[in-house]
Amino acid sequence: MPETKVNVRSPFLLKYQDSNIDYVQLDVWIYSGDKTTDEGSIKYTFKKYPVNNNDYVIFDLAEIIRDYLTFTSSTPLNNNTGDYVKWVKTTHNIVTT
Helix, strand or coil, X not given: CCCXXXXXXXXXXXXXXXXXXXXXXXXXEEECCCCCCCCCCCCEXXXXXXXXXXXXXXXXXXXXXHCCCCCCCCCCCXXXXXXXXXEEEEEEEEEEC
């Protein structure tokens, strides 16, 4: 997944599609610090099935990311090591029938 700035007051949607989709498993890491060495362990694993015979599923991650942010009125806006900026990494597995 390419780097993307996520404003978590708006939906952050991830869509996965396959003509023979059964379900999608999505693993999510949310962390601070160094992007490549501080990811730690998986915070969430989701399993989602398509509805109404669709060939896709959609995840909205904004709310769960928002749970990891702490905002203060003195938050420095030029530092990404604080509690108001997080790295989010996802991996997915599309399971087909």
